[in-house]
Amino acid sequence: MRKAAEWQLALPLALAFASIFLAPLLMLVGVSFFNDDKITQPGFGQWAKFLGDPFSYKVIADTMLLGVKTVCATVLIGYPLALVYLDASPRVQKVLIFIIVMPLLLSVVVRTFAWIVVLGREGVVNTVLMQIGVISEPLRLLQTELGLVISLTQIEMPLMLLPLISVMSRLDPNMRDASAALGASRWRTLFTVIVPLSMPGLVAGCLLVFASSTTAFISQTVIGGVRLIYLPLLIWQQSLVVFNWPLAAVVSITLLVSVLSVVSALSYLGRRSSGYLHG
Amino acid sequence: MGRRRSFADISYGLVIGGLAVLALFIIVAPVVIVLMTSFTEGRSLKFPPTGFSLQWYEALFDPSKSRQIHRAVSNSLEVAAYSTVFGVLLGSLAALGLSRSRSKLARAADSLFMSPLVLPGLTFGLAALMYFTLIGLRPSIHLIIAGHMIVTVPFILRTTTASLSQLDPALLDSSLSLGASWLYTLRRVTLPLIAPGIFAGAFLAFMASIDNVPVSLFLSTARTDMLPIRMWGMMESTLDPRIAAVSGVLIAAAFLLMLIMEWTVGLTRRMRD
Amino acid sequence: MFSRRTLLAGATAIGGVSLLPAIAHAKGIVTAATYPGVWEDAYRSIVAPALKKKDDIELELQPLFAVDQIAKAKAARGAPPFDAFVLDPGPRITAIEGGLFEKFDGKKLTNASKLPAGMIDEWGVCVNAQVVGIAYNPKKVPAPKGWKDLLTDPWVSRLGLTGFQTTFGTVSLIEIAKVFGGSETNIDPALVELKKVLSKVAAVGQPAAMPSLFQQGQCDVMYTNTQTVATLKSKGVDIDFVKPETGAVAFFTTLHLAKGTTEAENAYKYCDIVAGKEVQEALTKPPFNFIPINKDVPLPDYLPMKSLDEMSSYVRHDWAKINPLRASWIEKFNKEMAK
Structure with missing residues (x-):
């Protein structure tokens, strides 16, 4: 009785999803099986066109790689920040939390402007490096994948850190002390104690970051430029510039399926690793 | 040491x-x-700014010069507030329902609820407009709220699920075995413990709604102008520094809100206890 | 668990979302799509009061780019989200082919006689001219003479490119192609030549980002229209317009009635007031800098032409030929430019 009652709690959301999300999504799937942009001749033409073009696979791979690189970059600098947070005093922790959520307060419109200023040819980074004499010619940072990953790292940071910190700060501090008392170096404690135990938070963060960076159309096109081609650009071109909605649907479904498979793999890992916590 | x-x-x-x-x-x-740019004395969004002035904040708060922006802000706030409230209600209930279940169906439902995060907003916006038109609904603020709720609820679901997964099941069982009703346990044990998680999710969802471009683009009408769309137009054609001032106001407001929350709820509590 | 009462309460809460204050008692109302940014500002501050004053009609404006207007109208087939479109020539043809317009009756415009010949057709009325050419930063690079210069130093390493997604981008790439032996229907030479210098090009960007990229010095040369140049210049940006030696490109922006509109009469009045001398003259002035189409309105002196007639010598394109090719051009541009 009680068990039955529990899953029913998901019903209202399921109903909302069925009527507002699933129905349009199914329509999209339907639209993808039309050959012409007027949506009159059913067929597999658009799927064949998209999947038959080697360029599509390059774009799919680049999009997934962009997600992976952003996740790696966010973990590389976000995880140490979480460790620092963990060791900080409550007062400093409050300040850190405010800083961590700050990117969310910057509208995507003006955020792209800020990154043009930071990474541009006459931007902050180049000006500083040239003035201290490290480089003589401006580096090309804007409209490169490196620049794009850096700018994505900023906006993804809260998505990585909020779940990560919430899990890490519930870890028993005695665990670390015990490890240190047993003579383990801080590196060893990090990799054998803290990282495994914080895995559920890390996985949740990676999942959010991966999904959000692979679909970040505005950052991808404005910071990355249109020479770096990812699936959202193709979707935009097909749906809004040439109005070929069947092809736009094909690309959207491809993006959805590719990202969801990576995300499912990640959450499978997450579930396995949460075994560490609850035995 | x-x-x-x-x-x-x-x-x-x-x-x-x-x-x-x-x-x-x-x-x-x-x-x-x-x-820094928001305090520029110049006429356009340019870095480094020329001089210091508050003129763009004055212009932003000027009821006649910025009437359209105010209208867009109030629409965006309204949509974000309603979609977050509905998202919290439905999302946290769903998290409660699914977090302890290990069944395949529950996991499938969980991925379904996460998928709006993965589907590009542009695609969802277009498909939703086509679908709503098909069933005879016309774009309106209600549809925008529904659309925003769908694309922001994953945040609430994730953070709530994360706090629930750290809730000791023994605690619930002991409360229930002591004869407390399910609802009483929920109100007195579960909710207080997961409230910070819901709260963090609500914050993420609210900000995601405020900043959403594509869903609003397709579901809005002439009377439901939304803030990010207005800002995009200002950025593209006139490099209007007011868009930097909007962010300044948002950051100041969030800072105040944070102080108030710190005082009342204790946002960082869930990080520490 | 969820009684009908809770559901009803929820529904009431949704329904109770306060809508905007009721529109003041005007005789009529018309909803028109307009481009975001300068267009919307101008139409809101000039056209709306004029329409209210003359015909007591309330003008509701919905800021949407041309492509968004088409997408929205297509998705909402039969129930147009607005009564009037404003479109560039390419999207106009897409919309005609998609059956998104009502037929347009030019006789309903009192200002019809004030417009040059050919400005009104069975689908709509021209209300604005656009002239596309090259913009450059006079403090950083010398003035280029024409399209060919864009691909040579010193300009090429300061060049900001955009693709086929906008009208101005498409016509500029066609003009570059023509210099290298291409034509209105063959843009391959432009892509071949661009590819040779691609590693030097400063930016290949999203059109919406170009003003910021230009202002922050990422690129110092780009193709755009006179209105953008005049607007940025008035904001203190170092920018000047050059009419290419092979001629500037001209095209017209048109207003159309949406298929299925219930406010056709008011929409005609809206089109009429936009084409009238008063509104056209006001739109021509800063900060809006439109190019007028009404014969009674003098042209501002920053423009490369002295009269509307001179514009007939400018390069024009046949969008009925361009439109069917655009999808394949976009694909080619993607593949040729991709890193």
């Missing part, structure tokens, strides 16, 4: 500290640039 710090410990401090500083720099730099 021993008196002699080993090489490993020093390198740990340097590497971890250095990377954390880099992270803080990447987070803060764009914010600083936008804030």
Whole structure:
């Protein structure tokens, strides 16, 4: 009785999803099986066109790689920040939390402007490096994948850190002390104690970051430029510039399926690793 | 901490500290640039700003000069508030329902609820408009709220599920076995413990709604002008510095809100306890 | 668990979302799509009051780019989200082919006689001219003479490119192609030549980002229209317009009635007031800098032409030929420019 009652709690959301999300999504799937942009001749033409073009696979791979690189970059600098947070005093922790959520307060419109200023040819980074004499010619940072990953790292940071910190700060501090008392170096404690135990938070963060960076159309096109081609650009071109909605649907479904498979793999890992916590 | 710090410990401090500083720099730099630009004396969004003035904040608060922006702000706030409230209600209920279930169906439902995060907003916006038109609904603020609720509820679901997964099941069982009703346990045990998780999710969802471009683009009408769409137009054609001032106001408001929350709820509590 | 009462309460809460204050008692109302930014500002501050004053009609404006207007109208087939479109020539043809317009009756415009010949057709009325050419930063690079210069130093390493997604981008790439032996239907030479210098090009960007990229010095040369140049210049940006030696490109922006509109009469009045001398003259002035189409309105002196007639010598394109090719051009541009 009680068990039955529990899953029913998901019903209202399921109903909302069925009527507002699933129905349009199914329509999209339907639209993808039309050959012409007027949506009159059913067929597999658009799927064949998209999947038959080697360029599509390059774009799919680049999009997934962009997600992976952003996740790696966010973990590389976000995880140490979480460790620092963990060791900080409550007062400093409050300040850190405010800083961590700050990117969310910057509208995507003006955020792209800020990154043009930071990474541009006459931007902050180049000006500083040239003035201290490290480089003589401006580096090309804007409209490169490196620049794009850096700018994505900023906006993804809260998505990585909020779940990560919430899990890490519930870890028993005695665990670390015990490890240190047993003579383990801080590196060893990090990799054998803290990282495994914080895995559920890390996985949740990676999942959010991966999904959000692979679909970040505005950052991808404005910071990355249109020479770096990812699936959202193709979707935009097909749906809004040439109005070929069947092809736009094909690309959207491809993006959805590719990202969801990576995300499912990640959450499978997450579930396995949460075994560490609850035995 | 021993008196002699080993090489490993020093390198740990340097590497971890250095990377954390880099992270803080990447987070803060764009914010600083936008804030500095918002105080420019010049006529366009340009960095470095020329001179210091409050003119763009004055222009932003001027009821006649910025009437359209005010209208867009009030629409965006209204949509964000309603979609977050409905998202919290439905999302946290669903998290309660699914978090303890290990069934395949529950996991499938969980991925379904996460998928709006993965489907590009543009695609969802277009498909939703086509679908709503098909069933005879015309774009309106109600549809925008529904659309925003769908694309922001994953945040609430994720953070709530994360706090629930750390809730000791024994606690619930003991409450129930002591004869407390399910509802009483929910109200007195579960909710207080997961409230910070719901709260963090609600914050993420609210901000995601405020900043959503594509769903609003397709579901809005002439009377439901939304803030990010208006800002996009200002950025593209006139480089209007008011868009930097909007962010300045948003950051100040969030700072105030944070102080108030700190005072009442204790946002960081869930991080510590 | 969820009684009908809770559901009803929820529904009431949704329904109770306060809508905007009721529109003041005007005789009529018309909803028109307009481009975001300068267009919307101008139409809101000039056209709306004029329409209210003359015909007591309330003008509701919905800021949407041309492509968004088409997408929205297509998705909402039969129930148009607005009564009037404003479109560039390419999207106009897409919309005609998609059956998104009502037929247009030019006789309903009192200002019809004030417009040059050919400005009104069975689908709509021209209300604005656009002239596309090259913009450059006079403090950083010398003035280029024409399209060919864009691909040579010193300009090429300061060049900001955009693709086929906008009208101005498409016509500029066609003009570059023509210099190298291409034509209105063959843009391959432009892509071949661009590819040779691609590693030097400063930026290949999203059109919406170009003003910021230009202002921050990422690129110092780009193709755009006179209105953008005049607007940025008035904001203190170092920018000047050059009419290419092979001629500037001209095209017209048109207003159309949406298929299925219930406010056709008011929409005609809206089109009429936009084409009238008063509104056209006001739109021509800063900060809006439109190019007028009404013969009674003098042209501002920053423009490369002295009269509307001179514009007939400018390069024009046949969008009925361009439109069917655009999808394949976009694909080619993607593949040729991709890193």
